[in-house]
Amino acid sequence: MAEKKVRFVIERQDGPNDKPYIQEFDVDWRPSLNVVAALMEIQKNPVTVDGKRVPPVVWECNCLEKVCGACMMVINGKARQACCALIDELKQPIELKPARTFPVIRDLLIDRTRMFEALKKIQGWIELDGSFESKEAPIQNPYTAQTAYEISHCMTCGCCLEACPNVGPQSDFIGPAPTVQAYLFNLHPLGKFDAPKRLNALMEKGGITSCGNSQNCVEVCPKSIKLTTYLAQLNRDVNIQALKNIFDN
């Protein structure tokens, strides 16, 4: 029985400062095959279509259920999670590239440190004043709890940064994901006390003013977070904060 093959065209790179090159691999088709599973097959038998044995392709993955964000890469030109990219739904040959908005460490493995640094800038945490017995803890506002839950799904995968034309070496924009996290923490019953701090941080260079409203972020977000809606809300909040900064003193 002739087995069906799936062709992968992978952009590889040996180290952070090395030149990228292309290698092609064939993987046996099987039902429900996804990109991560196919990369695992290549790892088992890293032989290119020309029959050359090469070092296995390096990539990152963890949860395999679109929750952790680690396996984000550019698949057929689109930034997305490899674990939920089903082969049968992709045009073949399948092109895999690293998300070059981030520094490439090796092959498809990228360095997401900039998102962590951005979360530090916008104070993406709650200054907890002690801990609470659950009955004593301040309650979430039931009217905004759904929104907070939605934004909390953000897994810092970086799809929105890869798609955003204003994120890259040419700009200092921290990107949609970390910006919108400021809104999540501003909604929190304790986090809201630091809202002015976060809004002032967003007014800095590379903050929310670097958003150019291309709205690619909301199109590519694998967790369907309404990023542009919350960016507009933050624009409102930041404008009000600016008026306070001017007139409160």
Added chain:
Amino acid sequence: MFHTTFYVRRLHSLCGLFVLGMVLFEHIFTNSMAILGPEALNGALEMMELIPKPIFMGLEIGGIAIPLLFHAIYGIYIALQANNNPGRFGYLRNWNFALQRWTAWFLVAFLIWHVGYLRFYIKGVTGTPISWELLYNYFQNPLVVILYVLGMFAAIFHFCNGITTFCMTWGITKGPRSQNVISWISMGLCAVLCLITLTFMGSYIVR
């Protein structure tokens, strides 16, 4: 903590929509007089000459030159921060984002030519007042007509798409529904203003 970037960005937004928007509307309004005939346009141009010279100069410098230079120079800085990617992410808003920047580059070149030739050289150096007859002779060259129509289209699109993004930047339209409504209204305005432009530009050719 003084957020220079924030205030300059917001000033860029206000200046583009209100000040340069006014300049664009003034141009469309006055030039559309050509549709009614040479006398109507010359009448409108003579009306403007009635404004006392110092006030007129003040308006030109304070209401056009300074806002335009600021919007253009800071705009170039903003445009350089974008890596336009509608080829990879071909969504409507992303195309508009790229077009906003491409029209901006075209307008920088077009306005240097337009202001440099008509305002500085013809009106300033040679001292010839702008009139229907002057424009009629100028527009005998089809290349000039094409570049002027493109320049107007670029300015109109840049302004109308600017209304949509202004509403997002200022947090006026938050959800996708209101953002889409504003987008359709401003694109409707874009179509109307482009048609008016075609009509008054066409009035020099089809007589």
